[in-house]
Amino acid sequence: MRVVFGLVLLVGVALAGGAVMMARNYINAYQAELARERQARAQIVPTTDVFVANKALRYGVRLTKADVRIVKWPENAIPEGAFTDAAVLFPEDQSDNRFVLRAMEKDEAIMAIKVTKPGEEAGLTSRLQRGMRAFAIRVDVASGVSGFLRPGDLIDVYWTGGGIGDAVEGTASKEITRLIQTNIQLIAVDQIAGGDVTGTTIARTVTVAATPEQIASLAQAQNTGRLSLALVGAEDDTIASAVEVNQRKLLGLGEIEAAPEQTEEKVCTIRTRRGAEVAEIPIPCTN
Secondary structure (H helix, E strand, C coil): CHHHHHHHHHHHHHHHHHHHHHHHHHHHHHHHHHHHHHHHHHHCCCEEEEEEECCCECCCCEECHHHEEEEEEEHHHCCCCECCCHHHHCCCCCCCCEEECCCECCCCECEHHHECCCCCCCCHHHHCCCCCEEEEEECCCCCCHHHCCCCCCEEEEEEEEECHHHHHHCCCCCEEEEEEEEEEEEEEECCECCCCCCCCCCCCEEEEEECHHHHHHHHHHHHHCEEEEEECCCCCCCCCCCCEEEHHHHCCCCCCCCCCCCCCCCCEEEEEEECCEEEEEEECCCC
């Protein structure tokens, strides 16, 4: 009887120990899972609804509700000027009245600088900043950088024409080339004002945004000589200094120096008569 009691006791202790071990393992697993959940929750970034393009949008097209959709965007990475409210993007009293100013690709955020204000047309006037004016420059395949110009590019403008001094003196005009304007922004190439130009385009005119004073210089230069454009690099922030080149500077020649005057050496002589002959003997000149 005692043996049976002892066996029951041992079995009970074994079962109790197993139960304790199982409970401990369960608690440890629960705590580990809870820690992983808390860690994953800490890594979750707060998001906000942002309007993005539902398809590729090109310059000048009307922006409609079908062209946009809402996506979750991290709150700490929302682009400046992005639209988060449908009432702001599409006012109720002015439906479908925004136009695209800059080409956008699919899933690109709709930003204020890329669309017009409500009721505003997508013309050149909307691309001009305060105090700036639009001015057209005649170009060809050579002066227009072989068709690689795009709206939004920066250019330097060079003028080639006759020298002023030659015209005043009435002599044959000697041409010079001078840098007259730097970092002028292109806003249109021919009739294209958007930045979605594909391939090279041999333009006949380009339109730049400039101040009235710059436009006066460009107009005078265009009427008195030839203009050539030089494309400025996208990340080039240098300021070009005054540049002027004429033919002699181009060929590496200096100014023409006047040849020194050659003076004839004066020779003094005396005449002596020897019989019927007269001889001339040179002597040092005294004056």
